[in-house]
Amino acid sequence: MPLTSDKLVIAGREFDSRLMVGTGKYADFHQMVRAIEVSGAQIITVAVRRVNISDRSKESLLDHIDLKKYTLLPNTAGCYTADDAIRTCRLAREAGLSDFVKLEVLGDEKTLFPNNEELLKAAKVLIAEGFTVLPYTSDDPIICKKLEDMGCAAVMPLGAPIGSGLGIRNPYNIQIILETVKVPVIVDAGVGTASDAAIAMELGCDGVLMNTAIAGAQDPVAMAEAMNLAVRAGRLAYRAGRIPRKLYATASSPLAGLIA
Amino acid sequence: MNITTNGEAVSIDPLTVQQYLVSLGIDPRRVAVELNMDILPKAQYETTLLKEGDALEIVHFVGGGAPRG
Numbered sequence: 001m002p003l004t005s006d007k008l009v010i011a012g013r014e015f016d017s018r019l020m021v022g023t024g025k026y027a028d029f030h031q032m033v034r035a036i037e038v039s040g041a042q043i044i045t046v047a048v049r050r051v052n053i054s055d056r057s058k059e060s061l062l063d064h065i066d067l068k069k070y071t072l073l074p075n076t077a078g079c080y081t082a083d084d085a086i087r088t089c090r091l092a093r094e095a096g097l098s099d100f101v102k103l104e105v106l107g108d109e110k111t112l113f114p115n116n117e118e119l120l121k122a123a124k125v126l127i128a129e130g131f132t133v134l135p136y137t138s139d140d141p142i143i144c145k146k147l148e149d150m151g152c153a154a155v156m157p158l159g160a161p162i163g164s165g166l167g168i169r170n171p172y173n174i175q176i177i178l179e180t181v182k183v184p185v186i187v188d189a190g191v192g193t194a195s196d197a198a199i200a201m202e203l204g205c206d207g208v209l210m211n212t213a214i215a216g217a218q219d220p221v222a223m224a225e226a227m228n229l230a231v232r233a234g235r236l237a238y239r240a241g242r243i244p245r246k247l248y249a250t251a252s253s254p255l256a257g258l259i260a
Numbered sequence: 261m262n263i264t265t266n267g268e269a270v271s272i273d274p275l276t277v278q279q280y281l282v283s284l285g286i287d288p289r290r291v292a293v294e295l296n297m298d299i300l301p302k303a304q305y306e307t308t309l310l311k312e313g314d315a316l317e318i319v320h321f322v323g324g325g326a327p328r329g
Contacts, residue, residue, distance in 0.1 A: 056286070095292035
């Protein structure tokens with residue numbers, strides 16, 4: 001397996017980077033732009049919100065993002081019903097330039113866990129309308145399989161609750177999901193630090209999506225670089241094929257020629 | 261005449277959607293508009309005249325990734 005060509009392919013579109021980053025929670029646009037640059041990400045998530053009609057003084061996010069360089073992935077963050085999520089996706093398609101949407105339908109405010117019933121409903125409608133749907137879902141192989149079967153372009157199971165920084169809490173479920181579906185598996189949510197991202201990639205995930213882990217770090221730009229390296233290191237280690245875990249030692253120096 | 265924009269009651273002169281957006285200082289290419297709950301394609305901004313009682317939603321992209329981010 002050549003290690004040189006290793007593109008992430010989503011719905012026929014190729015990406016060199018396997019790290020996707022959000023654009024929320026940064027101190028200012030300058031910090032956000034620097035962090036995104038250093039992360040190496042090519043896909044960035046954005047939210048859809050009402051324009052403030054009484055105060056037009058604020059700068060627009062799109063003034064700071066080079067749309068030739070990045071693929072925007074509008075999300076439906078904050079939607080709690082299929083109808084709200086569908087409406088948000090339609091607006092996003094009209095405001096943006098592509099059919100890519102990160103579909104999130106949340107269950108409650110405390111956990112921000114997905115409401116999978118509403119998620120499946122929304123995914124069905126959006127796919128029928130020609131959207132390329134990337135759904136944020138529980139780390140549940142059965143739901144992931146259903147999402148794949150209905151035509152989602154990828155599945156995005158959570159590693160842990162959004163913004164929690166708890167890391168990959170159930171690597172075994174992620175492993176089963178990887179064995180169950182053929183579409184890209186992108187861990188979305190839960191990453192706290194670089195090793196979490198590396199673990200996701202070492203498991204064989206096709207990508208990792210994060211926002212808070214970078215934007216909420218003491219130094220977001222430095223953390224963005226750490227995440228860039230971690231995702232690449234984890235991917236490379238996965239492709240290189242790790243040694244099996246063994247309980248006892250195996251000498252790495254030859255036993256022949258010992259002086260005693 | 262009176263319309264509702266992003267949930268707020270506003271009073272405006274008769275205008276097209278395009279003219280209204282420009283009057284608000286909004287770049288029409290950077291937003292999406294819903295007129296009475298239906299998406300209004302950008303190509304129709306110039307030809308759609310706002311009517312009494314219309315409800316508009318004007319949205320754009322903001323930083324996000326996490327909810328309420």
